[in-house]
Amino acid sequence: MSLRLKLAAITLDCADPEALAAFYQRAMGLEAHPESNGDFAGLTREDGLFIGFQRVDGYEAPRWPGQGRPQQVHLDFTADDLDGAEAALLEWGATKPAHQPGGERWRVLLDPAGHPFCLTRS
Template sequence: MAIAKLGTVVLDCPDPLALADFYAGLVGGTPKAEEDGSWVTLSGHGGTDLAFQLAPGHVPPQWPSANASQQFHLDLTVEDLDAAEEHILALGAQRLEPGEPGRAWRVYADPAGHPVCLCAC
């Protein structure tokens, strides 16, 4: 029996509003910042809220690395992988590995270095 439901996914980052704007460009929604800018919530996109928390000492995860944890990553489902790739790169993501023909996902880093996978539905 479940005792909880997923409320928000929170990402540490050096610039919460900039990272919220990046994800708003991917999934939609509207970023709402706390007065001091240390916390920004992205909601209104039809999925679980994303929040971005100021972490001045943020160290991006390494992808892939046998010596360091990726910490976590987001899988975003898309209909057109090529079009989605063009869009995510234009928003400021970086490709983390070359795509393989026929593979249904591609891996990127968001502007704060978190891994993000675009997955064809």
Template structure:
């Protein structure tokens, strides 16, 4: 029996509103700024049954990917129907490709504008 339920997946970043807009452009959902005056915490609601949240982190340093010396900690796998169309859209929204283009794999690796790695995965 579970003792908890997942409340949110939270990404630390320098600009929570900007990163929420980036992911809303990919995943849809509704952006909810939790404190209008400081914008330190922003939720993206209505995404796959859970909340993706963004928290301001002074001194944020993005993970290095790939790196044998440092752990990336975690990444998001985003399932898509059309890899090429999804790739064009995430790049337009501000993503950066992290690997050489390998069209034979079922996934492609990118970084969001704050530097968090994520994958587009064939659905």
């Protein structure tokens, strides 16, 4: 039997779903899901991919690069202008950890809830 799955949704745990959704909405230009509320917020992409953000009481951010609290999820994004994209993301609330294993090829940033993600050239 051959099986081909289509990714339909990604959900990230966080302390403030609306704030984290606003960060990713600004970064990716996605539409806010109409059923977002204080405990859950979502974004949808034109092809139907849903990115959700759910409130978790006592949420603790992953520790990059250590594994004391592992990253649990890791998103990768591409940008034509790596420096410009990094500057915008930092302005919007991302942070840049000291540990940068990609050199000039890619950059690791942390979203406002502490999830690491990579930014690389298109």
